[in-house]
Amino acid sequence: MTELPDRLTFNLATVLTFGAFAALVLNAMFGPLAALTFMVCGLLLIVSNPHQSLDSLRRWWFVLLLPAYCMLTALWSQYPSNSLRYGVQLMFTAVVAVIITGRLSTATLMRMMFIVYGIGVLASILVGKTGAGGAWLGVFGSKNAFAAHIAVFVLIAVAVAADRNSHWVLRLAGIAGALASGPLLILAQSAGATLMVVPCLGIILLTLLTTRLPGTQKLFVLVMLGIVAAALVLLVIVAGDTLLAEVLEGSGKDPTLTGRTDLWATGLSYIAERPLQGLGYRSFWVVGFAPAEELWAMFDVPAGAGFNFHNTYISNAVEIGLIGLSMQIVLIYGGAILMAAYTFARPNAANALLLALQVLMILRSFIEVEVFFEFSIRSIMGIATFIYAAAGLLALRRQVAHTQRQTPKGLMSHARIPARPRSYPHANL
Template sequence: MSDVAGISAVGPRRVVTVSPDFLLASAALAALIFVPVLRAHGALLFLAAGTALCARYWQRSIVSCLRHWYLLLLPCFCLLSFAWSQYPAQSFRYGLQLLATVIIAVVIAMRLSPKMFGRLLFVFFGIAMIASILFGEVRGDTGAWLGIYGSKNALAGAAATFIVIAASQILDGSAPYGYRLLAVFGGLIGCVLLLLAQSVSAMAVVPPAILIQLGLLLYYRMSSAERFVSVSGLTLLGLLLAILIATNFSALEALMLETTGKDATLTGRTDLWDVALRFIRERPFLGMGYQAFWVHGHAPAEALWAYFGIDGRSGFNFHNTYLSNAVEIGILGVGLQIFVLYGAAILTCVWAVTSHRAEAALMFVMVVIVIIISFVEVPIFFQFSLRSVLIICAFVYGVEGVRANGRWR
């Protein structure tokens, strides 16, 4: 890991030095955050900045990829799926783009410190939130804010992410006071936008994410005996809660549906899941090919678009990461995805518990959020995706953090 920015004193003057690695990694992350505005240009900027970052000290880039070779198994599998895909050109193209995305993410994680990574996310998401207030749109029928994202759910997801990032910056005791105060204002802006976006599901993600960070902060300050008692108590409480949910599932389900305004099919999600399971049974191990289902002209996809009124015939999925991806890359591909996603969760959790660092807690919480969302959406494992990059970076940071035994700065 290299330092990407620093301040050095030369005589009486202070000289700020900024590494090209820092600038290129920043440009790549900013491009993904502003994809809703930049669209194809955002993906192009990400590729350009990421490729330049990899080319700079290309030997180190190769070493970084070899060091974390297991993260390349998933995109390589997706790329190879063109051999059995219904649409081989489609699977080859998107598989190659996913491979490039993962490689760039690995190199970013090896060039940026995790603390700097979190601060860049805070800055760029903060700019996106301010832009959503100043230049964003509002739905005429419901009054829900769309921001610069063109969708209330997308704005709500970004606002929820920003709140969690801001909370981590506030709880970072090593950060300057002024910066932490700025994070407080940022968190308030995120809360306002989250409320204006009117997305109940996004609101539900924020409290547990904040509680995890606060819980880790308290854990860091406990003695060994206090930690044992606390962990034991939380484990028993979790078991009790699981028993209560299991014994009162029907009543809780009815309450949840009434609160969220959903019907018993979760607005058609269960119907989609039944369709997905049928296709999985047809080709269980390898699937139909990476991103080879939702293709124009593919009869089942066209039928589902028509049934659910998706006139644009894009931006639709099976609303479950595991089922949706099992349709495309089978059980084997989903196994690789589970390894990456849940491996990142375990590694960042161990890193957070052993290192007592705010950036480690942030990485763990970000992965937990994606895991929660993965059961009702498809937020990761496609090309030029910020969340996919976050998961890959979290995995790398977790591995390196555990290896360093919390000595990372």
């Protein structure tokens, strides 16, 4: 009697999450209905199991401090109605992200995302179009949006193809998707997306390789990767600008990233004026605000077209200051660190994918703005990755603690069976 409702609830959660993700990922196809579809599916997901929803929100309430702070900026924002309205929408998006982590396992989420992103790829192949510069746009509004979609899809496809627990049909589809992604990335003419996806693919492949290694060899691989990562960070700090300019020139791109360096300089000047609290959430790129109008005119962009500073840290610090930016950094980099630790302890395709996607977010954060704002799939995944990793590590810690407390009392005694840790979908992977 108790198993059937649970199974029905789990399936319902998967269907509703699929609808919510499809609306956001394929927003170019949904059009104005994308936000409405997401809100309806998200609301139904919350109320379909109120007890589980409240439990998830109670456990992970602190991730909601970021949207709460964004709402708070309405007190000093130059456009308070904007800050409050978009802050409320970001809060709803974050709540949905928290609820998803309590209802779906990471494996289910991975397979569902493969289908959602695969629909976008198939539609782009069948009815896609080419932009003015010859770059393939697919069914998306720009080549950057199409390239970002393909970059995420290739990571999901490789993870699904390598997942031993997935059905063989799904794994074959993953192989086909991974093979098709290469030519599509070339058609998108995005050197940045191509360069960034390579190390993320390496993370997935190395993670799956470590499943065949004993503990000492896994630790050795981890140490070597840490050394390589530290060397790359040092190289970027010392000669990053020179290397980036050479790569861009070699690929025929503008070394100034199509004027983004000028944008960054402008953004830094506004951060210097109000470093801690910022101008207010979503209160810079507003029609009628003179500095925004000047930048729109300078870059020949229609007013109100959703322009940004093309750097997550600069763009968000302008609006929510260093206080809000610090909260975002905790979620972004904390999620990557926690997921790296959890993936090392429990290496599997789903965990490797979440880690790779988080690293991709970090790499793109220096030239794009993907988080944190309302109705954003990347914002949802950033929050979800942090929670999945933290919950997984807590579950492992409880298991170790129970094991250590087992003390046999003699040959005829029975070892005490450890209590089953609190059930969390992904902890069973």
